Amino acid sequence: MIGAAAMAFTDTLLTETDATxxxxxxxxxxxxHWNxxxxxxxxxxxxxxxGVNSAPLGEGRIDRVGWNSGHLELSSGAAICGYFDDVMxxxxxxxxxxxFLPSHEYGPGGFATSRLTGSRTILHARRRIVDGTHADTRLPSTHPPSFPIxxxxxxxxxxxxxxxxxxATDFVIIGGGKTAIDCVLWLLEQDLPPERIFWIRxxxxxxxxxxxxxxxxxxxAGTIEQYVIDMESARDAKNIDDLFRKLETKNALLRIDPEVTPTMFHCATVTEAELSQLRRVRNVIRKGRVTAIEPDRIMLEHGEIPTGRETVHVHCAASGVPVRPTEPVFQHGRIVLQFIQHCWPTFSAAAIALLDARRSDDAVRNRLAVPVRMADRPIDWLRGELASRENEALWFAEPDLAEWSAGARVDGFTRLFLAAEKSPDPALRDLVSRLEAxxxxxxxRIRALLEAAGGTDYMERSAGSAQNGV
Incomplete structure (x- = not known):
């Protein structure tokens, strides 16, 4: 699958090596999945x-209108597809x-089979197979509902x-993830009254x-402050609940309903303006997942609600990015693309390609690229922060890798910190000092909190029971 991670990996490998x-x-x-x-x-x-390290995406502009106003621009799906097509x-x-073999399935025996003609091409990797399917995103358009309709x-x-x-008389949004949020915001942008939206969350x-x-x-300043808040909140937290209270109090983490304790965390972002809009929808149903939709009612795990023939039900309950157990990135004859930085898919893939190019021993490569499992639950915020900071410390102890990160477009943050360290602005330098301390x-403290919650065993159990998308 040639998604963003595979594109970022290939781009860096082309820069760093003479590989084909x-x-x-x-x-x-x-x-x-953008397609x-x-x-x-x-x-x-x-x-x-x-995107990829060698080619910019967007113009680096600050949005001046809409609910993302005051923040860096967000590319549309169409723009991203065009961008990857141009890069290819x-x-x-x-x-x-x-x-490039488009419209092909790769299967056992190393065969690439055309979905159009059925012809098969045998592929022999001189070095390795690169598996870009570990984080294969599942969307409502490709994965139908699991319940009868x-x-x-x-x-x-x-x-x-x-x-x-x-x-339609009204709209029912089914799901609590980022897709559902996008649909709610889109309906509100169309001036649909919020009382006509029912949200099964x-x-x-x-x-x-x-x-x-x-x-x-x-x-x-706001970006560096996020890191400072993360570490100071963790340092001072009495327990995990106290940590999330501190992060919320300082506006580092947000939730839609301040009266409901979140049980999900998928690395998604929102602006405070978007959050204000989402809170306008008051018809929120929390009776578990949908089990069936009948002509006059929606059946849920813990009850039912009425519906009608002119109600539009919007399926946003696909599983998104599946939560799978991690495995070594570098294996015999194989590279498995995974996150090695929390929530950063394209940086992680580019960094893996860099390690493949600049290090010759798989044991060394894997030491510098410990996978971070996709987040699903709030405790995964702690796990991701811990693993990312540990990877980062190892990475920046290697001068050539640290230099690459400082100049990499797909990193984005390292150069901010380096510039802040030299800034004449005392407020920025103070933030850097606080972060170092x-x-x-x-x-x-994050490590201790995780150990108190069950440590690694707890985290692996959470992966086995994870339910994404809704």
């Missing part, structure tokens, strides 16, 4: 550090070192929302405050 590559994708063009996404989808983090054509294929029920996926031509989520995830020098105690 064959890229196989079941879709007709690169971009992975299947709904038309109003946008990145939920800044475009400036998404003008960077990868033009290099003469990349062969009566034939007369109006049920659509998010990509069909803009094409609705028959008016089995799990509430913690969100990053996008204001504090801005990798650009003119908005650097809090990081050691903060990481030690």
């Amino acid at each position: 590559l064959v890229m196989v994708d079941r879709r007709p063009r690169p971009g992975g 299947d996404a709904y038309p109003f989808v946008r990145l939920h983090s800044a475009a400036t550090f998404y 054509r003008h960077r990868f294929l033009a290099s003469g070192r990349v062969t 009566a034939p007369s029920v109006r049920l659509v996926t998010p990509d069909a929302l803009p094409g609705i031509t028959r008016p 089995p799990r509430d989520s913690w969100f990053y405050n996008r204001k504090r995830m801005q990798p650009q020098s003119d908005v650097a 809090a990081s050691g105690p903060g990481i030690a």
